[in-house]
Amino acid sequence: MTKLVEKAASLLREGAVIKVIGYEEGSNKTRPFFCEKAEDVERLIYNGRCTNNLAVYLTKPELLGSGKVAVVATVPTMRSIAQLVKENQLKEEKFLLLTVTKEDEVVEFSGFKEMNDYLADIQLVIDTKEQELINKLDGMNREQRWAFWQQELSSCFKCYACRAACPLCYCSRCVVEVNAPQWIEPWASPLGNMEWHINRAMHLAGRCTGCGACSDACPLGIPIHLLTHKMMEDIDRDFGATFNNSGNVLSTYKVEDKEDFIR
Amino acid sequence: MIKLEVIMDDNKIEFEPRIVAFVCNWCTYAGADLTGTSRLKYASNVKIVRFPCTGRIDFMLILKAFANGADGIIVSGCHPNDCHYTSGNFHARRRWIVFRNLLNFLGIDIARIRYSWVSAAEGAKWADLVNNTVADIRELGPYTEYQKVANYMEEHHD
Amino acid sequence: MEKLYINKNGLDQWFKQMIKGGSHVYAPVQGRDKVDFKRVTELSEVASDFVQTTQSIKKAVFPKAESLFSYQKSGKNVEVQDFDALSVSDKVLWKIRPCDAAGFASLTGIFNWDYKDKPYNTRLEKTTLVSFSCSKSDSYCFCTSVNGGPGSTVGSDIQITMLPGEGALVEVLTSKGKALVELSADSFEQLSKEIDKELYLAKVPVHFALEQVKEKLSVAFDSPVWQQQSERCLGCGACAFVCPTCACFDIQEDAKGSAGRRIRCWDSCGFSLFTLHTSGHNPRPTQSTRWRQRILHKFSYMPERIQKMGCTGCGRCSRACPVDMNILEHLTSIAE
Numbered sequence: 001m002t003k004l005v006e007k008a009a010s011l012l013r014e015g016a017v018i019k020v021i022g023y024e025e026g027s028n029k030t031r032p033f034f035c036e037k038a039e040d041v042e043r044l045i046y047n048g049r050c051t052n053n054l055a056v057y058l059t060k061p062e063l064l065g066s067g068k069v070a071v072v073a074t075v076p077t078m079r080s081i082a083q084l085v086k087e088n089q090l091k092e093e094k095f096l097l098l099t100v101t102k103e104d105e106v107v108e109f110s111g112f113k114e115m116n117d118y119l120a121d122i123q124l125v126i127d128t129k130e131q132e133l134i135n136k137l138d139g140m141n142r143e144q145r146w147a148f149w150q151q152e153l154s155s156c157f158k159c160y161a162c163r164a165a166c167p168l169c170y171c172s173r174c175v176v177e178v179n180a181p182q183w184i185e186p187w188a189s190p191l192g193n194m195e196w197h198i199n200r201a202m203h204l205a206g207r208c209t210g211c212g213a214c215s216d217a218c219p220l221g222i223p224i225h226l227l228t229h230k231m232m233e234d235i236d237r238d239f240g241a242t243f244n245n246s247g248n249v250l251s252t253y254k255v256e257d258k259e260d261f262i263r
Numbered sequence: 264m265i266k267l268e269v270i271m272d273d274n275k276i277e278f279e280p281r282i283v284a285f286v287c288n289w290c291t292y293a294g295a296d297l298t299g300t301s302r303l304k305y306a307s308n309v310k311i312v313r314f315p316c317t318g319r320i321d322f323m324l325i326l327k328a329f330a331n332g333a334d335g336i337i338v339s340g341c342h343p344n345d346c347h348y349t350s351g352n353f354h355a356r357r358r359w360i361v362f363r364n365l366l367n368f369l370g371i372d373i374a375r376i377r378y379s380w381v382s383a384a385e386g387a388k389w390a391d392l393v394n395n396t397v398a399d400i401r402e403l404g405p406y407t408e409y410q411k412v413a414n415y416m417e418e419h420h421d
Numbered sequence: 422m423e424k425l426y427i428n429k430n431g432l433d434q435w436f437k438q439m440i441k442g443g444s445h446v447y448a449p450v451q452g453r454d455k456v457d458f459k460r461v462t463e464l465s466e467v468a469s470d471f472v473q474t475t476q477s478i479k480k481a482v483f484p485k486a487e488s489l490f491s492y493q494k495s496g497k498n499v500e501v502q503d504f505d506a507l508s509v510s511d512k513v514l515w516k517i518r519p520c521d522a523a524g525f526a527s528l529t530g531i532f533n534w535d536y537k538d539k540p541y542n543t544r545l546e547k548t549t550l551v552s553f554s555c556s557k558s559d560s561y562c563f564c565t566s567v568n569g570g571p572g573s574t575v576g577s578d579i580q581i582t583m584l585p586g587e588g589a590l591v592e593v594l595t596s597k598g599k600a601l602v603e604l605s606a607d608s609f610e611q612l613s614k615e616i617d618k619e620l621y622l623a624k625v626p627v628h629f630a631l632e633q634v635k636e637k638l639s640v641a642f643d644s645p646v647w648q649q650q651s652e653r654c655l656g657c658g659a660c661a662f663v664c665p666t667c668a669c670f671d672i673q674e675d676a677k678g679s680a681g682r683r684i685r686c687w688d689s690c691g692f693s694l695f696t697l698h699t700s701g702h703n704p705r706p707t708q709s710t711r712w713r714q715r716i717l718h719k720f721s722y723m724p725e726r727i728q729k730m731g732c733t734g735c736g737r738c739s740r741a742c743p744v745d746m747n748i749l750e751h752l753t754s755i756a757e
Contacts, residue, residue: 027560031745032653052744056655062707063652137368146370146408155457156474157485157662157687164657165743177694183323187673187686190412195326198365202322205361217574219475219659219741221455227365234364239357246309250361250402253353262378263392307735 003073005041007098007106010068012038017096018067020059023050032057046072046100053213055080055167059089070096076211078119080167083209084110087171087248124210126229133223134230149194152222156193158186162224163200165217168207175199201227206235206249280400282309282335282393283328286316287352288318290341290382297386305390306397309337316340322362325376330413333360335400336377337392342380352380375406422574423599424612427581428588431608435462438605439513444549448515449474451699458514462695465684473735474560477665479520479528482544485662489540489672491682504540512548520564520735522552524665530729531668540685552577556585558623561736563749566629569734571622582618590616598623608656609729626750629756631720637755638710638721642713649714650751653744658689660738660746666719666731690714717752 009021012035014123030050032258034040054077073081079097084090090112097109099118109115126134138147160176163169176184178195184199186191193197208228215225239249239257286292292313298305306413314320319338338359346352359378367373377396381389427435439446440462448467449457456471458478493500514521529545532538555562555571564570578598582590591609593599602609641647660714661667671688675681688695691712696705705711719731732748739747 014608026745027747027750034652040481060657063666075295142367142370142372144370145368149369150412159658159662159689160692161655161657161659161743164655182674185673185675187684191330191485194369194412195323195330198326198369199323201365202362213743217655217657217743218660219663219743220457221453221475227368230368231361231365235361238360250354250358253350253357255353257353257356257360259356262356262359262380 001042002044002046004046004098004100005044008035008041008044008072009038009107011096012036012041016068017070018065020044020070020072021032021054022046022072023052023054042214044072046074046104047088049050049214050074051076051212053077053080053165054165054255056165056213058084058095061075068094068096070098073098073115073121073230074099075122076209076213077117077167079209082112082116082210083168083207084170085116087207088132089177100149102156122255130226130229130232131233134226137226150190153193153197154190155220156188156189156197156222157220158188159219161217161219162214165213166204167203167211167213168209169200175203197227200224201231206229206239208232238251242246278401278405280308280334280335280397280405281332282337282396282400283323283333284309284311284337284339284393285317285320285328286311286313286381287340287347288313288315289347290345290380291339293383294385294389296380297383298389299386302420303386303390308397310391311345315348316348316351317355318346318348320355322358324335325362325366328411329371329375329406333378333409334403334406335396337377337379337396339377339379339381339392340387342382345382371409372403372406375403423593425444425591425593425609426588426604426612426616427591427609431605431610432589433464435602435605435608436515438608439601442511442604444511444513446513446515447478457578461515464751471561472555472557473518473737473740475737475741476525476663476736477515477526479571479668481514481548482525482541483528483532483668483670486684486686487540488675488682489685492680494679495623504543506539506543507717509543512544513522513551514548515551516553516581517550517577518555518735519552519571519573519575519577519580520562520569520733521665522550522580523569523573523730523733524576524735525550525563526576527666527723527729527731527733528668529722530727531666534675549578549601550576551579551581551598551601554580554582554618555623555625556583556621558625559736559750561739561747562623562625563628563736563752564734564736565625565627566749567631567730567734568753571625572618580614582621584616584621590618597665597757629753633756634752635724638717641755642717645687646755647713650746650754651709654691654708654712654746655744656691656693656708656711657743658687658691659741659743660715661691662687662690663737663741665733665735665737684754690718712746716748720752 013016020035022033022044023030023046025045030053032054033043035044054071099107099117101107174187184195210229210232212225215223218224233238235249325336340352340355341347342350363373379392440672446461450461450466451468455475456468456556457475461467479621489504491502532541574592574594579593584590593602612712669688669690670685673684673686675684677738697703705714723729723731739749
């Protein structure tokens with residue numbers, strides 16, 4: 001019995017929480033698991049294969065129910081939670097945040113602030129395969145980049161899995177669902193696909209936490225997280241680290257903002 | 264949609280760029296007006312869209328302009344610290360910095376988008392801006408790359 | 422039904438003739454990490470070692486977005502241009518799986534059950550299905566549990582079974598298949614000996630009894646199982662879009678000023694907006710009601726109303742799902 005399982009069992013038995021949102025083993029991969037009964041806690045696991053971002057469920061009140069909910073959060077999930085807190089989307093009393101260290105110790109956070117402090121010490125690490133693709137794109141000239149993205153984005157069929165998996169896409173009415181006026185075509189076409197992905201990247205400017213859930217969710221394997229990743233990099237360089245700003249990068253400004261392209 | 268004006272001159276095809284300008288009402292639009300009243304001549308290829316402030320310009324409008332046949336775009340407003348609404352142009356500036364980087368990453372030709380601060384007193388600057396932009400876009404040619412994507416409705420995949 | 426033999430050279434020759442004849446050939450091609458259907462012009466482009474493609478090839482007859490008609494207004498007049506049957510090319514769908522071919526039967530049922538859909542039928546008429554029987558399967562496949570199988574010829578015009586080390590067995594099943602074979606008739610030989618296809622097929626275990634599932638489903642409308650199974654579902658459209666039998670669509674308008682066109686595009690019953698009324702009422706307000714709809718539609722409503730199965734057991738939905746909503750797992754637990 002792992003320490004996580006023990007902890008979950010005691011939380012449920014004592015009635016401290018009505019459910020524990022964590023991971024379980026699925027078919028060939030791990031998947032999110034909503035544990036409501038103490039008898040089911042044995043199914044909870046936590047390892048390097050747990051990559052789904054559970055923060056996406058925290059903005060769905062019909063899923064959470066009316067009591068306190070425990071969340072077994074990985075570092076990417078915690079980053080998303082931190083951003084949601086900054087945007088006032090989560091009530092502190094509703095959640096009990098847990099994580100598991102490399103030594104399999106369970107850490108329980110007393111609140112959002114403690115979680116933020118814990119995160120402050122952890123660096124965002126880029127996977128080598130990702131970095132290779134980024135370097136490849138940086139090395140291309142404009143026409144090559146256009147050809148690359150046109151090819152990738154043309155195959156998109158607008159399933160919106162990227163939006164559904166992103167914890168920060170919580171708008172009850174997405175811009176693509178507005179039809180008066182219809183800003184972005186909801187159907188799949190090379191132009192509509194490109195406009196959708198550009199729009200999504202811009203709406204995530206300064207908010208994306210780099211969890212990669214969008215790319216993982218894409219059934220066609222389109223590397224859309226590279227768009228948001230590139231934005232994050234640029235914003236960090238131009239305006240300072242995303243997590244330290246008190247407001248969103250696009251809703252604040254500094255008189256000293258520098259650019260070299262406005263005449 | 265006929266875009267190229269074909270002037271057969273020694274078998275050369277002249278192309279007239281189509282430029283869309285998104286400008287703010289208080290500075291650049293007034294500045295453009297001054298250009299007219301000062302009788303300064305400038306290229307007629309530009310269609311001006313007037314906004315109350317550059318802060319109101321949605322980034323998607325740039326893409327919509329390209330999709331509808333624009334070969335070049337001008338975005339212009341009040342100088343920093345002179346915005347009629349105090350800070351609209353500061354927000355716009357941030358937005359453009361972020362958006363421009365994203366477009367460049369996707370391979371969209373950002374050389375076709377010109378950003379400028381033109382005040383209500385700078386009639387000559389407006390004329391220069393338009394003339395320079397038209398000349399540069401004429402060099403670059405029509406933005407057929409983008410229009411091909413905009414007009415394509417695939418019947419069967421790949 | 423005719424059985425022929427073709428060797429490796431013959432296969433190459435025949436393929437070249439198909440391309441020369443002007444058909445657009447779509448086949449599985451290896452991408453960066455996934456195998457998917459693309460238009461090909463050479464046999465060497467076709468992927469060889471894979472179980473299943475990511476997407477189905479239903480877009481050959483049901484494109485992800487298509488123009489139903491276009492219109493131009495001038496003053497009080499409107500000029501309408503209907504769907505042009507002549508603009509549809511001849512297609513050959515090469516190396517699809519038996520589960521894909523079976524999916525076409527379901528789609529034909531949906532697009533013909535009361536109104537005969539012109540775009541769909543025109544496209545299907547001009548499409549020849551060449552399936553390859555499966556020598557491999559994985560844990561997501563369950564064709565044998567839904568009246569299918571790795572060597573099933575239902576829906577195919579031609580079925581090819583590769584014989585390891587040699588050429589292939591070619592089963593010509595329809596007149597369309599025969600026409601395709603005639604393009605290069607001398608590439609084929611008569612069979613010199615009986616070939617038992619079963620020897621070359623994958624073994625796909627039966628996981629549940631379809632009749633039992635149907636029975637259980639007919640009384641399961643108010644069961645709590647839907648809530649339990651659908652908690653992690655994100656409500657994206659991935660499963661519906663990769664599925665060979667899902668045909669839900671949306672009608673959209675692509676209008677600019679006085680001209681425009683009416684678009685039919687893919688939609689998914691899993692989207693929260695799918696059944697949203699303009700009044701604001703939504704008869705399927707929660708993900709669990711939408712998950713229930715998906716399963717009942719495929720395994721209960723479709724068989725009852727149009728006598729066609731809504732699922733061919735290809736397993737694509739489970740492979741594509743970001744949160745592992747494994748349909749096989751769910752059906753097996755319902756059957757028990």
